[in-house]
Amino acid sequence: MRKMRTQRAVAILASVLLVGGVAACGNSDTGGGSKDDGKITMGFSQVGAESGWRTANTTSIKESAAAAGIELKFDDAQQKQENQIKAIRNYIQQKVDVIAFSPVVESGWDTVLKEAKDAGIPVILTDRSVDSADKTLYKTFLGSDFVKEGRLAGEWLVEQKKTASGPVNIVELQGNTGAAPANDRKKGFGEAIAVNPNLKIIASQPGDFTRAGGKQVMEQFLKANPKIDVLFAHNDDMGLGALEAITAAGKVPGKDITIITVDAVKDGMQALADGKFNFIAECSPLLGPQLMDLAKKVKAGEEVPARIETEETTFTQEQAKEALPTRKY
Numbered sequence: 001m002r003k004m005r006t007q008r009a010v011a012i013l014a015s016v017l018l019v020g021g022v023a024a025c026g027n028s029d030t031g032g033g034s035k036d037d038g039k040i041t042m043g044f045s046q047v048g049a050e051s052g053w054r055t056a057n058t059t060s061i062k063e064s065a066a067a068a069g070i071e072l073k074f075d076d077a078q079q080k081q082e083n084q085i086k087a088i089r090n091y092i093q094q095k096v097d098v099i100a101f102s103p104v105v106e107s108g109w110d111t112v113l114k115e116a117k118d119a120g121i122p123v124i125l126t127d128r129s130v131d132s133a134d135k136t137l138y139k140t141f142l143g144s145d146f147v148k149e150g151r152l153a154g155e156w157l158v159e160q161k162k163t164a165s166g167p168v169n170i171v172e173l174q175g176n177t178g179a180a181p182a183n184d185r186k187k188g189f190g191e192a193i194a195v196n197p198n199l200k201i202i203a204s205q206p207g208d209f210t211r212a213g214g215k216q217v218m219e220q221f222l223k224a225n226p227k228i229d230v231l232f233a234h235n236d237d238m239g240l241g242a243l244e245a246i247t248a249a250g251k252v253p254g255k256d257i258t259i260i261t262v263d264a265v266k267d268g269m270q271a272l273a274d275g276k277f278n279f280i281a282e283c284s285p286l287l288g289p290q291l292m293d294l295a296k297k298v299k300a301g302e303e304v305p306a307r308i309e310t311e312e313t314t315f316t317q318e319q320a321k322e323a324l325p326t327r328k329y
């Protein structure tokens with residue numbers, strides 16, 4: 001009798017374990033390969049930590065993920081495309097719900113984006129875009145219009161120099177080679193200044209969006225060019241690095257050399273308010289809240305716009321003084 005009861009108990013336990021096991025297996029996949037447990041896991045591949053802008057962007061993404069209840073897997077690619085590709089492949093293997101990344105350069109993403117698409121994992125581009133012809137490889141691109149930023153910088157210069165009777169020599173510090181903001185800001189600025197043949201770019205080189213790069217390349221510019229009237233730096237950090245080189249060369253930044261940058265992070269805005277920079281075209285790094293919103297929509301299968309442009313402005317020295325006390329980053 002006791003033996004029969006024991007056998008029945010073992011059989012019940014076995015069937016409970018079996019049903020539980022089947023249920024657990026059934027939960028693990030939802031067509032796209034991600035877990036259907038109501039939670040969202042996002043794999044994010046960041047460009048690096050090259051600038052004040054990037055630091056503010058990383059903070060925005062981490063804080064917004066926590067506030068939205070999204071589990072964030074974060075990787076810093078140290079400005080290397082191969083590291084980003086590796087991180088994206090890891091996220092595919094881990095079956096995250098959404099992959100988001102800011103591509104260090106524009107080209108060379110089709111293969112890995114196709115792998116994500118084949119695995120059923122939606123991709124969101126944030127901050128920078130890719131030049132893939134196949135737009136179905138990603139769901140949306142959230143970020144700035146970099147051409148516009150360059151154009152606004154150029155248009156301001158055109159206005160300032162409209163009465164110049166002779167050549168105005170401009171040097172340009174570009175972002176890292178192949179990056180969307182480097183390509184686009186160069187394009188927008190070049191197109192804007194083309195209306196005045198006096199405005200000439202006499203030297204243009206990458207400073208990789210870093211202070212060290214900006215300083216080093218500006219030193220070379222100053223050695224090679226006795227007359228520099230204007231510096232256009234593709235971001236604040238390179239402009240801040242260049243300040244050191246300009247001062248060391250015995251020139252007064254903001255006076256002897258007009259300095260135009262992009263970003264408007266606190267240190268850049270301080271330099272502008274102090275009269276060392278002359279104009280900044282804003283590029284907002286606070287993309288986190290919109291990104292998390294998009295991730296939720298994409299995961300729920302909702303349609304999202306193919307392009308979401310960040311709202312931005314520009315700053316003169318006077319405007320920087322007003323904006324600085326409440327500047328968030």
Ligand code: AHR
Pocket residue numbers: 050051052053054127128181209234235236237262263283
């Ligand atoms: O992609 C945005 C750019 O990248 C910012 O302007 C620059 O500071 C950063 O490194």
